[in-house]
Structures are given as structure tokens and as C-alpha cells.
Amino acid sequence: MPELPEVETTRRGVAPHVVGRRVARLAVYDSRLRWPVPSDLGRRLVGRTVAAVDRRSKYLLFRFGSDTLLVHLGMTGSLRVFRHAPARRPHDHVDIVLDDGSVLRYNDPRRFGAMLWVPAPADAHPLLAILGPEPFDAGFDAGYLWRATRTRSAAIKLALMDNRLVVGVGNIYANESLFRAGIRPTLSAHRVSRARLAGLVDAVRTVLTEAIAKGGSTLRDYVDASGEPGYFQLEYFVYGRDGEPCRVCGAPIRMRRLGARASFYCPRCQR
DNA sequence: CTTTGCACCTGTTGGC
DNA sequence: TGCCAACAGGTGCAAA
Structure with a gap:
């Protein structure tokens, strides 16, 4: 995967295009990631506005109010922003369509990644609760x-x-x-x-x-x-x-x- | 608790 | 050229 630098680079690239935008539509073409993409994810996301895009470890955390969309890129995942989405390519599994027509597209050949809905408090989620300090935290000395x-x-x-x-x-x-x-x-x-x-x-x-x-x-x-x-x-x-x-x-x-x-x-x- | 090995999945590469 | 085993950025999980 993408290790921390790749996830952080993705976060910095994605955030300016999605923060403040509302989700207009969710399209899941293949829900078979590491864990199934929740079948009710669209119902939860549509109409909500992205407040921030954070990173914890190699997880991308899209904040919607107190709830969080957690995205992991696994070994081969990538997340791209398209002003106008081109035709789907192989391994394009999820599109998050925003209210300005732009598309956040998740591609992952090996499907080791994940896309999960995490209600507040996100830190309490089992995947996040066990994590040690960030390398840049003062506590990592x-x-x-x-x-x-x-x-x-x-x-x-x-x-x-x-x-x-x-x-x-x-x-x-x-x-x-x-x-x-x-x-x-x-x-x-x-x-x-x-x-x-x-x-x-x-x-x-x-x-x-x-x-x-x-x-x-x-x-x-x-x-x-x-x-x-x-x-x-x-x-x-x-x-x-x-x-x-x-x-x-x-x-x-x-x-x-x-x-x-x-x-x-x-x-x-x-x- | 720590350590180890497997599992998930697709695509590419190298050796025969 | 063709085939197949080994390997690839991660990490949860079971078993020892």
C-alpha cells in the first residue's frame, strides 16, 4: 500500500476539492473490498457535507459532522478526484459524486482496501483504537x-x-x-x-x-x-x-x- | 502478553 | 513462446 507518505499525499490532494462539498450520489460498482462496503452507505452519505479530511495511520477519515467515512487504500488502492469523471477503468470500485459534479473515485486492483462508515466517536472504532502514536507526534520519541x-x-x-x-x-x-x-x-x-x-x-x-x-x-x-x-x-x-x-x-x-x-x-x- | 503464519486478491515477473 | 510458482506497498486474525 500506500504507506503514510502516499496516504498523506492523497489526503492533501483530495481535501481542497471535497471539503465543503455535499455528496450528491454514491455509486458502488464492486462492494467486495477487505470488508464489504456497507449496503446503506449511500443512504448515510448523500446530502451530507464533508467538513474535513483527516489521516490517522494509513486511514483517510472523511468527516461528516460527528460521523466519519473511513477509507483505507490497502496495497494497491488509489483515490482520485475528477472534475468530470471519465469512463470507468478496470478496478474502479466506488464513485462519490459531489454536488458540483466532480467525482471522488476509488480504484483498487487487489481489493485489500476498505470503505467503512464509522459513527462517533471514531477513535473508539476497533480499527483505530489499537493504533500507536503517529511518527510525528511528540509522544513518539x-x-x-x-x-x-x-x-x-x-x-x-x-x-x-x-x-x-x-x-x-x-x-x-x-x-x-x-x-x-x-x-x-x-x-x-x-x-x-x-x-x-x-x-x-x-x-x-x-x-x-x-x-x-x-x-x-x-x-x-x-x-x-x-x-x-x-x-x-x-x-x-x-x-x-x-x-x-x-x-x-x-x-x-x-x-x-x-x-x-x-x-x-x-x-x-x-x- | 508476544510471535508466527495464514488469509484476503489480482497482476506481473522470472525461471524452466 | 507458454506455463506456473513466487512475489508485491497492508493488516486482521487465529493459533501457539
Whole structure:
């Protein structure tokens, strides 16, 4: 999926076109997402006005008064705004038609995404209630990460990708953050020193910030609200670079699997 | 509680 | 060229 930078780029692209607009019509062409799109979603949405578009973790939260439309892009989802919607393409599953005739269109080849209606208080919804801090929250600091990893023997990369610890960091950005922090992905979380965890906090924020500035990463499916790809994949230090020379020291980048996810690291820069 | 592996689904790629 | 297994940005869930 889209990780945090792609979701945030989508949010920033979508929000100006939808905030203040009223929903005129909902068209669900295929309700078979990760969970079925609720059959009464149209009845709930039509006539309501979008007050704001927020993001929590990798969820987009369209606020309608105290109620929320929750959208997740899964692995291959994208959300685009069309002034005038073109003919549907494959995997276009949902259209939200606004009162000015523009259309918010959800496309998702693998259908791992979600579109759910969440009555207030949204934070209490099970999907949101379990989430840890945002990477840019003040609460996500070295002390927090230190305490949170004391009882974790699993690899630091797996801990970093655990949404209860911190949200928004998926496979690409976990790999890139650990490279920048000089930490080997396989190292047990509780064996990483507090000083190095402080470096990891900084690295996560730096990588995510730079990725957002480049419009996120596009490996295949991701496009932003305007249909534009991201460009951060051109700046990867390790992700997808198995066997290629490290951009810092020249040693060949290595790949191994952690929890079924490909993990890339420089054997010389990361210890 | 943590950890592990599977499941969901479609499309692309690489090896034979 | 054709076929098929492996793999892909996420994450809830069951089981150990």
C-alpha cells in the first residue's frame, strides 16, 4: 500500500476539492473490498457535507459532522478526484459524486482496501483504537520507543512495522529508516540501545518527510489525487536493491526475509 | 502478553 | 513462446 507518505499525499490532494462539498450520489460498482462496503452507505452519505479530511495511520477519515467515512487504500488502492469523471477503468470500485459534479473515485486492483462508515466517536472504532502514536507526534520519541521495545525480542524491523508501536511505517520506509539509522533490520528490538533508538526516531521522520515531499513512492499502482505518480522510489538507499552497491559505502546490498517481507540492508553500514 | 503464519486478491515477473 | 510458482506497498486474525 500506500504507506503514510502516499496516504498523506492523497489526503492533501483530495481535501481542497471535497471539503465543503455535499455528496450528491454514491455509486458502488464492486462492494467486495477487505470488508464489504456497507449496503446503506449511500443512504448515510448523500446530502451530507464533508467538513474535513483527516489521516490517522494509513486511514483517510472523511468527516461528516460527528460521523466519519473511513477509507483505507490497502496495497494497491488509489483515490482520485475528477472534475468530470471519465469512463470507468478496470478496478474502479466506488464513485462519490459531489454536488458540483466532480467525482471522488476509488480504484483498487487487489481489493485489500476498505470503505467503512464509522459513527462517533471514531477513535473508539476497533480499527483505530489499537493504533500507536503517529511518527510525528511528540509522544513518539526515544524514551517511548525504549520502553515499548523492552519486552520485544522480535526483530527491530518487525517492531517498527507493528501499528501498536508506531503507525504509518510499512515495508519500504521501515527498510529505508533502518538504513539511515545504521541499524540492521534483524537485530532484536530490545537489544537496540536508547541512543540508537533516538537515531531511529529521527530517521523515520526524515524518511517520511522526504517521501511526502516527493509525492510518495510509485512501484506500480499508486497515483495521487491528480493521477500523478510519486518519485521517492528514485531515492531508495536499500529497498529493492538486492546485490546493488550501497550508495554510501559500495558494499552489495543484501536481502532476506523477515516475517515474509523482503528486508534489505547494507552489511557494512548497518550493524 | 508476544510471535508466527495464514488469509484476503489480482497482476506481473522470472525461471524452466 | 507458454506455463506456473513466487512475489508485491497492508493488516486482521487465529493459533501457539
